[in-house]
Amino acid sequence: MAKEILEMESGAVQDASDSPTGLRVLWRELVRDKLALGSLIFLILLMSFVYGISLFLDQEEIVRVDLFEIHKPPSEEFWLGTDYGGRDVFGQLIIGTRNSLSIGILVTLMTGIIGIGVGLCAGYFGGHVDNVLMRVVDFFMILPFLMLVIVFVALVPKYTIVSFSLIMTAFLWMGKARLIRSKALAERELDYVQASKTLGTSNLKIMFGHVLPNLSSIIVVTMTLNLASNIGLEFWSVLPRIWISRINTQFRYLDELCNKSTNIRISLVDLGFSCSTYSLTHVKRTKCRGSIKKSNRCKAKERLG
């Protein structure tokens, strides 16, 4: 902790002297933080591996039930063996991870955009705008998530990654909006916002140019926290028993875990899970530090100029 602060301070001093661009700050932080660099590389490798291999896999082939191949141990044909339906576990793992990652990233991005937009507007303008927007948020929060997801999954006949992410986004952006609004409410009372307003800066510019960078740390935390939970999100779809090969394969294996027979598979998925989220936080945290410095620099410039 103390070392980190020292590092941050030395970084800040360097910043003031030569003032490099935000990207260069980010890169330097990343190289210095070995763990973050390692996890970023791991993440890139994992993603390219998963997305690359899934190009060569035929989903129909993998999910086909073959009664002669039930519970086979790992072999050359089936790298991780087969499950109770004689399906290749490795292929399911790859396709499942790909779908999970896509959905997680997509949902996080979309909820982030909506949540930041709504929260920033409500917090910055306050008063009536805040009232109206927050009542909309309240309305969405009251809706029972579980039931609506079941309804939507039953309504949409053939749902893809995109439509599924859209459904999830519609019911998951409220928390972010509330959080960002709370911080924006505090931020708008600060002097620099008032000064900017007095100088005649347009609202849009203050909102996105000045207030948003100062909320960056909170945005980064909520995005990473959400990404972690969103990657495991799509097992909601298993509720109405609609089955496309997904990472919730592991959900099915949970009973086998209790039998202590095939936990290798689980730990593999879980390792992928934890490592990816772990590394993501690290990368994001570094990014966060970079952007904080950047925003501080912006503020300093403003004060001077």
Next chain:
Amino acid sequence: MITSYTYIGFATPLFIFALVILWFFGYYLGWFPTGGSVAPGLEPGTFEYVMSKFNHLILPSLAIALISTVGTVQYLRNEIIDTKEKDFILTARAKGAPKSRVYNRHIFRNSLLPIAAFIGYEITLLISGTVFVEKIFSYPGMGQLFLESILVRDYTVVTALVLLTGVATVLGALLSDIALSIVDPRIRIK
């Protein structure tokens, strides 16, 4: 250490974690019961009954608590790092305020905002229940009641539960708005 705890807790899905502690404490060590909310055959109202209830509560609540504190820790940690760089902390230190005072009064107070924004929401979650944890520990709670009443088309129960969670959500939102203006008096919500 705390950071690594948050990262691990952050990376583990709740249901996996719940299963692991169920297996470890409930099955392997046998310290706690693995399901239900009370041991069978006990007279309601007796001391053993209450203790058995309590004993059944420990594992599920531990699972939920350990995973859901992660978010709070992360928010607070990031806010504190953020606040620490601000000028008024430097001023407070320069004035000669002791470190503990700076931390407790200046930094902590200013970092509470995101937590205040969520405190009402957390209370709502307490009332509406958690489906997965209840399912894994086979604990008869709100979440499981909700799921089951949807599955058997018991609309009256569903309506009642939706109403209850709705009221809880609105009250939670109100509570966190109040908490916001207590934590940061500059915020004025009309």
